[in-house]
Amino acid sequence: MTPSPWQPISPAKPVRTPKEPLTRERIVDSAMRLMVDHGYDAVSMRKIAQDLGTGPASLYAHVANKKELDQLLVDRAAEQMNIPGHADPDRWQEQLKDAMREMLRVMRANPGVARAAIGNVPLGERALLSTEWILTLLKAGNLPDQAAAWAVDLIPLYVTAIAFEESVQGASGWSEADVERYVGELRTFFNSLPADRFPITVALAPALTSGATGDERFEFGIAVITAGLASLAKK
Amino acid sequence: MTPSPWQPISPAKPVRTPKEPLTRERIVDSAMRLMVDHGYDAVSMRKIAQDLGTGPASLYAHVANKKELDQLLVDRAAEQMNIPGHADPDRWQEQLKDAMREMLRVMRANPGVARAAIGNVPLGERALLSTEWILTLLKAGNLPDQAAAWAVDLIPLYVTAIAFEESVQGASGWSEADVERYVGELRTFFNSLPADRFPITVALAPALTSGATGDERFEFGIAVITAGLASLAKK
DNA sequence: GTTCGTTGACGAACACTGTTCTACGTGCGA
């Protein structure tokens, strides 16, 4: 049937783009790219669809909802985790710290993943291997079963919380100078407090505002957790 | 000048409601009420405005933006915190645990506050008193200055992360039965894993899925942190 | 006593968000 001549010629020509079809894989690829480049808040169904040259509704044929997509992003990020060979019972504490550092490394490399990960147990294969690895280390350290089980929950919780905090600052577009300025203001604020009611806070003002940006704070945290866990070992 | 008769009579008569004027105080009151009753996601500028019988734009005369309001909510919640008398050097570890329990209690009583608190240092008076109190305990425990300073960052981070996790489940409208069902599924999932690649995960499946809802998990965390901190004490 | 300037209130609108409805075109099995 030839189109009536008074119709607008070429009605936008949808052409049914012969591109490669949409897949979960491609959607996660695109979302991952957006998140790494522009932060978690930049990942919206519309942005992903636009990036793939389609409309937002198309995505829902492959992904149930945004939450499921978040979960997929966490699993994808977990793929980047390196898991070492085997446990050395004499060095289990150092190996445990290394595992936590590795978790933080991956989360830092994928800004926004922490926000997606908090409160969700990642169940991808690589994430499970990481869990298995940490459990191996804890058993090497002679921890009771229940302690090991709760520890394998505590450890990602702490690392994720640290990464999430960092990502909040990062997402606000804070440069390192901004953080430094903010910390400076915080220090003068602590110093300005009445010394009779807040004696220790005032006295420790320099310590309270040091290491906010570097890794020292994280190293302190994993040292405390590791030492605390070690104290629970069966003899 | 009398109005022209063809104009609409009585143009809605705004009457300039003689209610009590809008204040920061009243806005925070309303937001707090909404958050406690319906969770964090129910707190929007529109809902608050509606609750106060006005439009959303009016709020911006008293509050810079949503983020500032979040901060105000955190400060308001911190007001509910009980801070005991004075430190007993022989019982500093138990007192520290009590302080953490008190923080969690307040966060649980104000669902959603955790989400607003994460990544923001609360600087209200009561929050600062809490910081001072924890520092007092840590100094009573003979910790080095820098360790005490980082610990006073680590402790709220952990408690907030726990409360945040809980609030995520709570906000999804999960009943206790829902959580139990989910944990059950998780257990069967762990059990179904190939035992050759995930031996410990499979073996510990019961332990891994126990205590997800109760306080045991939290008690474990504060025990680990307290023990870890104690191991850093100067002799 | 009347004007003026400032201030707070607020309806409407902007640019977004996640999600759903529904129509449409294409490819595949019968």
Next chain:
DNA sequence: TCGCACGTAGAACAGTGTTCGTCAACGAAC
């Protein structure tokens, strides 16, 4: 070749935070 089912999307819905421009009310000044 027909029919059907599935993937593709445009449009729309119900929200969100935030801003613009207007309008009424109040205190100060002339």
